[in-house]
Amino acid sequence: xxxxxxxxxxxxxxxxxxxxxxxxxxxxxxxxxxxxxxxxxxxxxxxxxxxxxxxxxxxxxxxxxxxxxxxxxxxxxxxxxxxxxxxxxxxxxxxxxxxxxxxxxxxxxxxxxxxxxxxxxxxxxxxxxxxxxxxxxxxxxxxxxxxx
Numbered sequence: 001x002x003x004x005x006x007x008x009x010x011x012x013x014x015x016x017x018x019x020x021x022x023x024x025x026x027x028x029x030x031x032x033x034x035x036x037x038x039x040x041x042x043x044x045x046x047x048x049x050x051x052x053x054x055x056x057x058x059x060x061x062x063x064x065x066x067x068x069x070x071x072x073x074x075x076x077x078x079x080x081x082x083x084x085x086x087x088x089x090x091x092x093x094x095x096x097x098x099x100x101x102x103x104x105x106x107x108x109x110x111x112x113x114x115x116x117x118x119x120x121x122x123x124x125x126x127x128x129x130x131x132x133x134x135x136x137x138x139x140x141x142x143x144x145x146x147x148x
Contacts, residue, residue, distance in 0.1 A: 027148075031142075031145045033136055033138040036143040040135075040136050043127075045132060048132060051125050052122060053116050053117035053122060059121055060117060062111065062112055062113075063111065066104055067104035071110040072102065075093055075099070075100055075101055083098065
């Protein structure tokens with residue numbers, strides 16, 4: 001409610017507001033959800049900061065793209081036959097020693113380290129950025145909650 005007063009000979013008008021009752025003061029307490037830290041454990045990575053690599057499914061290894069996972073390569077010298085003809089005579093292939101193939105030098109038993117996770121099987125959590133914690137949703141990271 002406003003009251004209007006007329007002051008003096010100049011006719012100045014002064015409007016005075018009547019103060020409304022003060023709102024109840026709000027008290028703050030420590031957030032029980034985060035313990036006042038403003039952070040909680042990331043639910044996606046369970047606080048580890050890393051999650052299983054999607055590319056290798058957490059194994060750290062992928063199938064060799066050179067040998068297709070067989071761990072062997074067809075001999076180019078004998079075209080996989082195991083023998084060659086030299087001066088009209090059939091001889092064992094010197095490169096593959098008659099096997100027709102040789103061990104793939106690009107992998108280990110048909111597997112190569114995953115390039116996405118560098119062979120660890122884990123990548124940085126995209127939710128917490130590898131920190132393992134996220135901002136508390138209850139107190140919005142302040143560590144304090146207002147109560148009435």
